[in-house]
Amino acid sequence: MVIMSCRITFSNTWRPPRSLLARLCCHFSFSTRLEECNEFLPWLEHRAGVEISSLLSIGKSAYGRSLVARHPIKPGDCLFKVPYNVQLAPDNLPRGINALLGDNVGDVAKVALLILYEQKLGKKSEWAPYITRLPRPEDMHSTIFWDDNELEMIQQSSLHQETIMHKLFVEQEYLTIKECHGLDLYAHIDQNLFFYISVTSRAWESSRGVSMIPFADFANHSDLSDTTVLGSEEKQLSEVIADYSYAPGDQVLIRYGKFSNARLLLDFGFTLPCNMYDQVQVELTIPHEDKLRQLKLELLSRYQTPFLKDVNGFSSSENSFALEEVRSADAQGRGIPQSIRAFARVLCSNSPQEINDLAVEAAENDGRLARRPLKDNIREIQAHQFLLSKITELIEEYNASIKSLELPNLCMVGKLDSRRQMAQYLLTGELHVLKSAALWLENYCATLFRV
Numbered sequence: 243m244v245i246m247s248c249r250i251t252f253s254n255t256w257r258p259p260r261s262l263l264a265r266l267c268c269h270f271s272f273s274t275r276l277e278e279c280n281e282f283l284p285w286l287e288h289r290a291g292v293e294i295s296s297l298l299s300i301g302k303s304a305y306g307r308s309l310v311a312r313h314p315i316k317p318g319d320c321l322f323k324v325p326y327n328v329q330l331a332p333d334n335l336p337r338g339i340n341a342l343l344g345d346n347v348g349d350v351a352k353v354a355l356l357i358l359y360e361q362k363l364g365k366k367s368e369w370a371p372y373i374t375r376l377p378r379p380e381d382m383h384s385t386i387f388w389d390d391n392e393l394e395m396i397q398q399s400s401l402h403q404e405t406i407m408h409k410l411f412v413e414q415e416y417l418t419i420k421e422c423h424g425l426d427l428y429a430h431i432d433q434n435l436f437f438y439i440s441v442t443s444r445a446w447e448s449s450r451g452v453s454m455i456p457f458a459d460f461a462n463h464s465d466l467s468d469t470t471v472l473g474s475e476e477k478q479l480s481e482v483i484a485d486y487s488y489a490p491g492d493q494v495l496i497r498y499g500k501f502s503n504a505r506l507l508l509d510f511g512f513t514l515p516c517n518m519y520d521q522v523q524v525e526l527t528i529p530h531e532d533k534l535r536q537l538k539l540e541l542l543s544r545y546q547t548p549f550l551k552d553v554n555g556f557s558s559s560e561n562s563f564a565l566e567e568v569r570s571a572d573a574q575g576r577g578i579p580q581s582i583r584a585f586a587r588v589l590c591s592n593s594p595q596e597i598n599d600l601a602v603e604a605a606e607n608d609g610r611l612a613r614r615p616l617k618d619n620i621r622e623i624q625a626h627q628f629l630l631s632k633i634t635e636l637i638e639e640y641n642a643s644i645k646s647l648e649l650p651n652l653c654m655v656g657k658l659d660s661r662r663q664m665a666q667y668l669l670t671g672e673l674h675v676l677k678s679a680a681l682w683l684e685n686y687c688a689t690l691f692r693v
């Protein structure tokens with residue numbers, strides 16, 4: 243749901259009053275008793291001064307609390323409307339703190355700080371009924387909280403590295419806040435991470451930056467649902483309109499975004515057994531022993547295309563490519579991304595002349611490098627066979643990792659077993675993507691052989 247922010251630098255030396263600092267120290271006292279949920283919607287509606295939902299209530303599901311139909315619902319019905327005045331965004335932070343933080347930390351960290359601030363106020367907080375219903379640390383499974391042994395299970399996936407980077411990023415954000423207040427506000431990094439993930443797993447991007455949307459955040463996710471949270475600036479609210487019919491008691495699932503299992507696991511702490519938005523990150527490098535390495539690197543940097551982050555937003559570079567499932571194995575279909583094929587064409591060039599030809603072709607056309615099939619069929623096949631061999635290698639490595647994860651028994655109990663299951667879903671999803679890419683490449687090469 244939420245974007246990752248960029249790293250920041252900070253040089254403010256102003257210090258807040260001590261009383262403010264003291265109020266920011268935290269104690270954990272979250273509660274998730276279900277019977278308390280019945281009181282939540284009336285409380286929120288009273289606070290908002292309007293009805294939020296007449297059709298849904300908060301229920302229980304295999305995924306924790308959920309939104310459930312109270313009455314028959316038909317497509318087009320408004321499931322709920324949550325006004326902006328009962329959402330938690332960075333501008334809800336006390337003005338003094340907000341001014342102090344400025345643009346030096348991202349919106350997620352600001353909202354996390356807001357939760358911490360309100361939690362510290364205890365019953366005096368006007369948000370107490372919401373704050374006390376946030377999940378407990380032990381219910382959270384983002385890979386940020388996985389220990390080294392657990393992370394080892396996903397070593398094959400780029401999520402492994404991404405988790406380490408993300409943890410460093412969050413630590414940096416809190417160091418900045420700490421520096422800003424001149425006091426160690428957070429005794430343990432785990433607590434900082436906990437507040438941070440409470441936000442990433444329950445917030446939406448909004449015109450106010452990032453917003454926690456009470457009530458909406460009891461909705462669970464399905465990649466198959468077309469139902470999403472919509473924001474209306476005009477009406478100053480977030481709303482969800484039904485796309486399907488529901489009978490009383492049915493759970494209403496929404497789609498948080500077109501998120502891969504890697505993104506779901508990092509930001510929300512769960513994976514889907516079969517996720518249609520799965521992706522795998524493939525990295526290619528030009529070997530140091532390649533005599534044309536320098537020429538190739540120069541060519542690639544001269545015609546570098548700007549890197550666009552997709553919804554999964556994982557860090558990437560010019561030599562890291564996100565593959566999605568290739569749904570049509572047919573060599574004529576959309577296939578694997580043009581960017582990785584172009585890189586392979588450059589990487590497999592074996593003379594300065596070939597490299598120069600690619601540069602001339604790019605300059606004479608739209609400036610994009612190696613996007614057209616090589617004129618020499620054999621060289622085009624070789625470039626794609628190279629990709630196929632890389633992907634086949636990865637497939638073998640994924641198979642070995644998945645095998646090593648095979649569960650000792652079918653009964654899923656305990657934190658480690660559920661995390662092992664999540665790791666399995668992550669790796670099998672990424673393996674599925676790799677296999678579809680391999681099949682497409684085989685077909686593409688076979689088609690060229692026949693020409």
Ligand SMILES: C[S@@+](CC[C@H](N)C(=O)[O-])C[C@H]1O[C@@H](n2cnc3c(N)ncnc32)[C@H](O)[C@@H]1O
Binds near residue numbers: 461
């Ligand atoms: C926005 S909250 C949804 C409400 C949450 N179930 C609760 O009890 O508060 C997101 C969290 O719900 C859980 N969740 C949502 N969709 C899920 C799914 N399809 N499978 C497993 N867990 C899911 C995850 O724990 C996730 O971090």
